[in-house]
Amino acid sequence: MSDSNTRLVNATELMLHAVELAKKGRRHTAPNPSVGALLVQDGAIVAEGWHKAYGGPHAEIECLRDAEAQGVNPADCTMFVTLEPCNHTGKTPPCSKAVLKAGVKELYIGALDPNPVAQGGAEFLRENGVTVHTGIAKKACESLIADFRIWNKTSSPYVILKLASTIDGKIATRTGHSQWISCEESRKAVHRLRAGVDAVLIGAGTLRADNPSLDARLEGLPEDFEQPLAVVVTRRLPNSESDIQLLRRRASSTIFWTTVAAASSSQAKALRELGCRVWGFSPQGKGIDLAAGLEQLREECGAYRVLCEGGGVLALNFLESGLIDEFRLFVAPKILGDTEARDLFSGRSPLTMDEAIQLRTSESRPSGDDTLIIYRREAG
């Protein structure tokens, strides 16, 4: 194996570490992207940084500050950054200049900046004598800014759909029994997903069947961790006195999306008195205008990342409306073998395969005993 190959393996691993750093900033950077950066000297990571909050210093600056605090000279180091350093003055001065000024001679970049206003950092640095490598751990770095691309293009949050099924696409037995389909590791992964979004969204069926609290329950969450909002999509509002965990435990962070009529009912009033928000939307297809709900969620609540946890009818509505950016399916190595068991999705009746909803397979990997498959919209 040649020396350049060795460097590549090494560079990929280091960039993946920068991706992990970037994720620490999630939920606070929007509508900025999550970015991570690090400095390497003699094969060891000597400084780290990540974009911590919108308006605050970018990852490269945080990393250079860390270097200064550690007494490290960036001129003796190689820098890794998950996203091309910005080349314009926004809330902060351009990072490209700061990197150059710090004396960094070699830079590894994961993804190029998709934002036409900010891009050009790589070119600027190359022109000024820095050795720049691009496309390192490209897939992971691109995934990291998939949300940022949506924020740039639309007024919607980035929407992740999460479901769990058996090999044969079932989410419960014929009696509705579903505990547990997925393994412990996958159930933990769902709590990590919840911790990384601003809102968790379910349909009326899931509210009834599971009565979930929709909060992220993980060890090691900071004391001041802000739980995601809970959104329930339902044409029929529940009674405000019913034994619903969301009402009893976190009404003030619960939002109901319902019809315009239901939103002005006495039931809505009672729910509002508990502290809930109740939003009315015009009907669309078999449900309500979900796109409008998402836009209001971003506009009014600053929800930039939303997790939809089903059920199948709501999930299918979102998918058919093209509102799902990322679909994470946990497939448990189990077979029910029962046509009467509950299906992942229902409500359509295609006659030929051409009528199937088409997605794009992004990746698959083990999740404990299960397989996690990540799908994205076909158009990419």
Next chain:
Amino acid sequence: MSDSNTRLVNATELMLHAVELAKKGRRHTAPNPSVGALLVQDGAIVAEGWHKAYGGPHAEIECLRDAEAQGVNPADCTMFVTLEPCNHTGKTPPCSKAVLKAGVKELYIGALDPNPVAQGGAEFLRENGVTVHTGIAKKACESLIADFRIWNKTSSPYVILKLASTIDGKIATRTGHSQWISCEESRKAVHRLRAGVDAVLIGAGTLRADNPSLDARLEGLPEDFEQPLAVVVTRRLPNSESDIQLLRRRASSTIFWTTVAAASSSQAKALRELGCRVWGFSPQGKGIDLAAGLEQLREECGAYRVLCEGGGVLALNFLESGLIDEFRLFVAPKILGDTEARDLFSGRSPLTMDEAIQLRTSESRPSGDDTLIIYRREAG
């Protein structure tokens, strides 16, 4: 990155190449395992070998012969072999001694020999001063001998189940339309699977629905390529005059598994006159004694590797009987969203998740636009 890491990456890649060599011998080595070997000098592969046929030279010997033909001295090389060199005299003298005698100083082994009679080669070579590394590309090398483990333990062939479904576990629309669920690459993979087995097995429903010829259609197959046998499992034999591809095109390589009564019917006689074999088995559960069928297939036809291509009822019978060693599921990134669409499996009615058939996820990887997930029996 340290030098030892570089060597490891390198060694893994070289061993995976040896795995590919091993696969060239498939269908001819049973009940011996498929094994591949190669010699590396100064980072380049200078000799290759694989076990070509039962009773013939093992992979190491083929590789050493290739070295001799190329004028390469094995003493200047590192050897890679997917399976521990045998240490006993069977049909051929022990490979461990041949490797030592050839002067190989360093040996990389993928999997250790599970056969108590033949194992000990690694230890013998170490004791005689050869540097031996084990467990290189272990997963791929272990998968390569998964069939060999079954042949050692049972009198059954190694049985692979292959199915293709949508994300939501459907194999056809409500009208039975199924062309195509999986992508072209996955359909090619099925032909590669067929080319690597001695028999392809289907149920009566699949015979009716697809009227398949069950042969491997691949570019580059040798002229004298022997197509796998076709096995149809059915309680009701088809009419010998009906427009069935298997009868019209390859009756002499077609076997029907049916009931004892049907096997002595006039219909069976007519099928036999076409050249088919018709075997009768005692009833078991909802079908016939599949385990007995498999044993007869190995015993009478030398079928050591069998591919079951469904349908769902037959596949479930095999799975419930614990007769599937490897289940390859091609998941297409499509959603039908119709509870009336055809399910992967049917015939069970579990009330709780504990009653699900439990498998073990072995691996997942892309297959063109689809995801291939490989499951194995839970017990491993």
